[in-house]
Amino acid sequence: MRWLAIAGSSLGALALVGGMCLALPTPLPPWRADELANVGSLGPWPPPAVRDASNRVSGRAEAAALGEALFHSTRLSTVGGLRCASCHEPWRYFTDGRARALGAEAGARNTPSLLNMRLQHWFGWDGANDSLWSQSIRPMLDVREMRSDAAHVAQALRDDETLRRLYALAFGHAPPADNEMALVDAGKALAAYQETLASDRTPFDAFRDALARGDLDAMERYPVAAQRGLRLFTGGGQCVACHAGPNFSDGEFHRSPIVSRLHDGTLDSGRALGLKKLLASPYARNSRFNDEMNAAQEPAAQPAEAGAFRTPGLREVSATAPYMHDGSIANLCDALQPHAALEGRPMPALTLAERRDVVAFLRTLSAQERAVLIDEDAMICR
Ligand code: HEC
Ligand code: HEC
Known part of the structure; x- marks a missing residue:
């Protein structure tokens, strides 16, 4: 019944307070088990430090x-x-x-x-x-x-x-x-x-942890628009398919519709070019410079898709405009238009109202006290 208590601050009904009518926002239904699991997978933050075995001074x-x-x-x-x-x-x-x-x-x-x-x-x-x-x-x-x-x-x-x-x-x-x-x-x-450069805990992390332990008072401090945005992010928007885990990145490559050119005028083929460079690099993990005992001799064979780029992490994203591999998008809301494909299918398009909610959520991925760089104009969905 505590759900009603949280809903109290976000009830869709009209409340009569001192004779005045106050329109309150639509209530959010309780979180389903699958949604809870998806939100849980975006933490905890910070994750434990792991040494890089290929670097003998890692962690020192x-x-x-x-x-x-x-x-x-x-x-x-x-x-x-x-x-x-x-x-x-x-x-x-x-x-x-x-x-x-x-x-x-x-x-x-x-x-x-x-x-x-x-x-x-x-x-x-x-x-x-x-x-x-x-x-x-x-x-x-x-x-x-x-x-x-x-x-x-x-x-x-x-x-x-x-x-x-x-x-x-x-x-x-x-x-x-x-x-x-x-x-x-x-x-x-x-x-x-x-390795020591890590972003701070954010209002999202506080909400995720509160949700996991069922702390409704703490959950109430998280904006309702951000909760709606988080639901889209982990649900219908399918963002977590690629922006996965505590760093909001699966670390892998996905085809982007954004076409850009390199300095010599040729098309930037993204991962296809990257893999070519990796195979030619004298400093790859399979080189003599790897400090790891028994390191793999060959780089793992990877399908190299032309026009694919690595999924960027999204922590502090509201303070790191402009966006995408070529910096061609200045507005965070515009960056939410379909921009990558999953198994050949483009990601779903969101309505303007949905993108506003997702922006509200993405803004909670910034540690508030350091969010001075946020350009408010770049956060507006038009
Ligand atoms: C002229 C600007 C410039 C300078 C100077 C520069 N970088 Fe970068 N850095 C970039 C750009 C642009 C990229 C993206 C490169 C790409 O994907 O082709 C990048 C990428 C990186 C990445 C990978 C980030 C990721 O998301 O994978 C690391 C790590 C990095 N730089 C470290 C350094 C270090 C260390 C130095 C100094 C030795 C340095 N950079 C100097 C512009 C710069
Ligand atoms: C199929 C994988 C995939 C899905 C699904 C996906 N993204 Fe992305 N996202 C990417 C890739 C790849 C890029 C970089 C594209 C580029 O640079 O051309 C990116 C870039 C971004 C950026 C710009 C970040 C930066 O620092 O430049 C934002 C913001 C973003 N995505 C948010 C979202 C949101 C919100 C959703 C869900 C509505 C979503 N993404 C769904 C893969 C995906």
Whole structure:
């Protein structure tokens, strides 16, 4: 009967208070068992930390300290002043606010947030890397981003007094004479740092936990529109089919109808290109740089669908516009139009009212006290 008590704040009927008529919102039916299971699968938050066996300094605070110094260092790049943090700005949830990245030259893809990276297993929109450390080497070598090379990075580790000292603390010896080994170690320290970048608990997490333990008083603090949006997200909208688990990403690739071009004018084939790059990478998990004993010798064969991109996580999504792999969508509500296919079928289209509710829900995936970056105009459904 406590359901009536919650419904009290969201009753569809007209209530007479002090002689005035108040129209109250439509009641929400109780949560069904299957809905409860779907909502439960989106937590708990934060999930437990797991070491990356392919990186011998994963989980080490000393390596994270070196990684953080490298992340903010201009010495990794040959382009004056350019750092990882130029594009992944910490105060912007590690994005740059641009549609497409700008490094040594203009890029073709949107800069993703680095929060909760430790929960992914493919990296980049196209999964061109299969570890966080190899993904961290990529921007250093990319001529359109930091335009660097192993010798330049190794020299920074050897010559810069702070980096040299932090390297010794992290790895237990001086930076190696072998430039490529030094480059890979820089990537592994950067990965150890990025493993620590996790988003905070949100109003959604409080609601999910309250729902799981049947704490109706705590549940009541969650907005009714967000509850309706969550129902669509986990139900008819089929969002959880891809935006699954505590990070709201299944980590896999789905065909997107958004067509974009690379800097040379060719179509961005997404996963098809990413797999080609992975198979050609000297730093893949099947390379000699993997620190794991008995690592797999061959990358797992994957069907590479042209035009497919990795499902982005949605935590803090309201503060990380613009959206999609090419940054072509500025408005969060517009981003909810059908944008991916599941087993060949496009995701269902939502009505305007439904999209408003889903936006209300997505906004609860931000820790409130840090939500200063939210552009209210970009949240409006028109
Ligand atoms: C010029 C801007 C720029 C710079 C500088 C830059 N990045 Fe990125 N970063 C990007 C873009 C754009 C992507 C998406 C790449 C893609 O999918 O092709 C990305 C992707 C990533 C990813 C994968 C994110 C995901 O969702 O899978 C990681 C990790 C990352 N960068 C770390 C770094 C590190 C570490 C550095 C410094 C060594 C760095 N980045 C420097 C723009 C930049
Ligand atoms: C078939 C898998 C799939 C389904 C179903 C799906 N998405 Fe997505 N979603 C993706 C992929 C893949 C992208 C990236 C597409 C691109 O970049 O071209 C994406 C992008 C997004 C983005 C932009 C995030 C960013 O950081 O750029 C939002 C927001 C989003 N989805 C929300 C939803 C919601 C809400 C639903 C349900 C109404 C939903 N998605 C259903 C796979 C899916």
